[in-house]
Amino acid sequence: MILGKVISKVVSTRKCEGLQGYKLLVIQPCYGDKEAYFVAADEIGAGEGELVLVSMGAPAQYALKRNAPVDAVVIGIIDREPTIEQ
Incomplete structure (x- = not known):
């Protein structure tokens, strides 16, 4: 997770029929390479400027309803x- x-x-x-109903959001990681933007599907209603938790790769399919x-x-x-305290 990121x-x-x-x-x-x-x-x-x-867009692909399977993506109907999902918003597509551009996400900037908070840690690591902050220039490595990526696109994530969203159906919980996240908006611009919000901090989100993103599941990536094969496990992301478990979060989908279809x-x-x-x-x-x-x-x-x-x-x-x-x-994060060090």
């Missing part, structure tokens, strides 16, 4: 940014 920030949404006039060709899914909206 903690990331919703940067924007993807607008498409046409089959869709995605490898990243928003699975949670974070209320506050976690603090």
Whole structure:
């Protein structure tokens, strides 16, 4: 799982039938390579500027209610940014 920030949404006039009903969001990871943006499907209602938890790869399919060709899914909206003490 990855903690990331919703940067924007993807607008498409046409998309695969399996993606109907999902918003597509551009996510910026909070840790690691912050320039490695990716797109994640969302059906829980995350918006721009929110911190989200994203499941990636094959496990992302378990978060979906129906089959869709995605490898990243928003699975949670974070209320506050976690603090990491070192």
